[in-house]
Amino acid sequence: MKNSRWLMGATLLGAALVGACDGGTAKGGGAGAADVSRIARRTSAISLDIVELSAADARDRMAEGTLTARELTQAYLDRIARIDDAGPRLDAIVELNPRALLDAAALDAERRAGMRSGPLHGIPVLIKDNIDVAGMVNSAGSLALAAHRPKEDAFLVARLRAAGAVILGKTNLSEWANFRSTRATSGWSSRGGQTKNPYVLDRNPCGSSSGTGAAIAASLGAIGVGTETDGSILCPSSVNGLVGLKPTVGLISRSGIIPISISQDTAGPMARTVTDAAILLGALAAVDPADPAAWKQGALPRDYTIYLKPGALRGKRLGVLRQAMGTHPDVDRAAEASMATLRAQGAELVDVEMDTYNRWNEPEFTLMLYEFKDGLNMYLRRSGAPHASLEALIAWNKAHADTVMPFFGQELFEKAQALGPLTDAAYLDAREAARRLAGKEGLLAVLDGERLDAVVAPSMAPAWLTDHVLGDHFMGTSHGVAAVAGTPSITVPMGESHGLPLGFVFMGRAYAEGELLGMAFAFEQAARARRAPAFAPTLRR
Template sequence: MRKRSTATLLAALVVGSLCAGAPGPRAEAAESGVGIRPSAASSQGAPGVDLDTVTIPELQARMADGSLTSSALTTAYLRRIETIDPKINAVLRTDPTALRQAAASDARHRDGDIRGPLDGIPVLLKDNVNTRDMATTAGSLALAGGPPGTDAALVTRLRAAGAVILGKTNLSEWANFRAAKPTSGWSGVGGQTNNPYVLDRNPCGSSSGSAAALAASLAQVAIGTETDGSIVCPAGMNGVVGHKPSLGLVSRAGVVPISAEQDTAGPMARNVTDAALTLAVLSGGDTSRPGDAVGLSGLRGKRIGLWRLPSLGPEVDAVMTRTAQRLRDAGAEVVEVTPPYQQRLAELEFPALLSEFHRDIDAYLATRDGPRDLAELIEFNSAHPAERTCFAGQELFEQALAAPPVTDPEYRANRAELRDLSRRSIDETMATHRLDAIASPTNPPAWTTDCARGDNDVIPSSTPAAVAGYPSLSVPAGSVDQLPVGLLLMAGDHEDAALLSLGAAVERRLHAWRPPRYLPSVGPDA
């Protein structure tokens, strides 16, 4: 019953967002002298469309009146990939059938037989999501042989909705679950993805290519995956929107796993409306049904708990202070909170993930050509120098191989405690303060990418919702030295629609999006 009501509310959110108007073209997008501009695509096959700011409802309105086709839109994005992606290295491969998919959508539009708001909309997929006719590698040469032969369940839903599968994005190899000191955005297959705002900075998390591609306007929406932070951190660090759905709302079938207890795929977009429309398709919601305009509720009377996380630095804390004031100015009540049990969650999560990864990756590898289990995968990496060009370690693989099985009583007790404490950390905080959501900084300013050092990404804000299986949503909040900072919103189990509605109101109020400038560097050494 809970999931069905979520789908209905998602439909209502979409309708409400259309009535309220998604964030329109920002004045800042007209700034000159900021490097490559996505609006240049208007002369490349999508007349009158600013790819930075256009929303799916606006695109569908143009397709409905005949002033735009999916073929023109898809061509514009393919040309942008060809022109812009060499700077950021976010797209691994494009689908050779993309223009045929777009032509089929155009025929449906002419016949008045469209399949919904994603019909004809170009979508990029993270390269750990199975596609029947394109390679799915998780960034590893071990899986670079041939396509899986079947689509992930979420891809089946996207195709049924008429979306154009545009291609695959780079990711942190094995979703950042290989080495003790990995470098986010690097894979043996794709090399290093760069942050479009400042090219020597890191894109964060394992859905790095999906976020960077969206920031550079290389697709309308993208699909990411998260175990803990890998949708929301790249969204925050690349200045886009990322939604980690409630666990189970989107099928995991056909997605390269880390842990069935925490893994989920989710939508990434340049605005909350597009993310909500995409989630409705991924989760099987009905985007055509009118409902209460929950997207119109605004911020007045909402209670938001601010979890500051001063460990992310004074500049990020200043962004949170400004954000809180803007939300108060819009009528929200903002109270400071500290969710409990965080230290214990940090102690328990990683050992549990090791056991779960061993179980789940063995099951997945058994469906693919190449290494048949984790032990063979470790041997493959040791035998292939190209897998060690950025960092050599595979300590997490080795620890997972030695971890106790998921039948072990100690593991089972630890996972039960994790589930209980993570849910209580959110539920008790929201109940005590009568909150509609908990807010925190999504990310620090992006660190410099450095293979020798690895990531500097101890970011605790994503963990409570990730471990609990509750939804979280990152929206742009501001920037520090040209580098985006996101605001992470969390809510209770399967409260995805209410969270997206609140996120749309926060997005409209903060008005924080800025286009990337593709700067080579920032700071005293720039």
């Protein structure tokens, strides 16, 4: 189902912005939508090629004085109008920040005055629509929260602003981060419609950070923030040809994010290069006293780019997780070529096997059901959302089933609602088992037992056809073990299958983000596998 855009409407701020800056609109629906949409499609006089422009290069050009934040922001707004609203109609962006151009102009003024906020000064960033941005809707893709405008920024958004980022807009996602139904279609939400994969438009962008993945792949923003519970950064990054980093749980604050699992949730960078991911991680990583998983044992790295060295793979011992292979011949061929690249860069590779492989799935599912109900109820109450509980959302969905449940239901909502509190023995047992089987007896057992610097594998199979009847068709995923263990993982483009991107993943110990970024950077520089999307209507033969 293709739903109408949800525009912010004719506010005084929006009107002032349009008059002063000729752009800066938000997507939404209701009164004034046609006027705002028409304004959003105006093209600026600035000729700026932003396709595949890295955040690092944009930063350097602004430092040199050959580019301004306002010019860069306007260029992305123009490209969103051409690519996301018109043209291929990716439907990756669900809402634009009406203050984006004003914020960019203010940052330009700061630069002219000799001030620089931080490493992202003037860089436009896209934020997934389950993260609080003050004054903008935070909906988790659901029409049930289409009027929910939190009054305060999430902790990580405040960090981005402090680093000088321009909040460009919010990206579509799989509704409720793919935790409403067992038959959900990734990239579809009742608020944002169906996001397309920019490489092949009838293929799925994966989720739940589907909008961020498609948007950054298509150069609709410089860099983006996704969130993951299990695969929601790694999967869309892999199938959209991006670098996606899922950090150690707690490295980035979860405050102000619509939750699924306090044990596994995290935000993380999604970018076209490892360098951009490292820059963004440095801005996002910080100790949030309100986050129970926050790092409490000293200072965190302030600059992850120091790890980015071409020789970072030399002397590294890497374990090849062949249990994640064998699902698709193109993936296996690309993975073998990637392993040859690792060896050529000086890494030692050994085959490894996890005795507990995928045995964490059942306890993980139980854990998520319990934690979803508890965490969502807490978020809804604290943020002043229109609905104060999961129970209320279930009732609202039933009353509006024609618009919010045209393809799949809410079985997971109902399963979670039927469960008890986090003091239940079933929950406590599941939490212990999931972390042990994936962590101590899974990934960490292999890392320590084989004296490894990381475990590597293909990220997953190519993107599948979007299917609103049968739902998703995941194949060959390898990211689950790090997600459940709470440890970091990073995917990097490694090749393609019939024009569909393929990713290669590095998984390591807790707080080893710097080392993983270094290895991923060395691999990226040697492989040079990323290609810009071609917006093909269907798969080429």
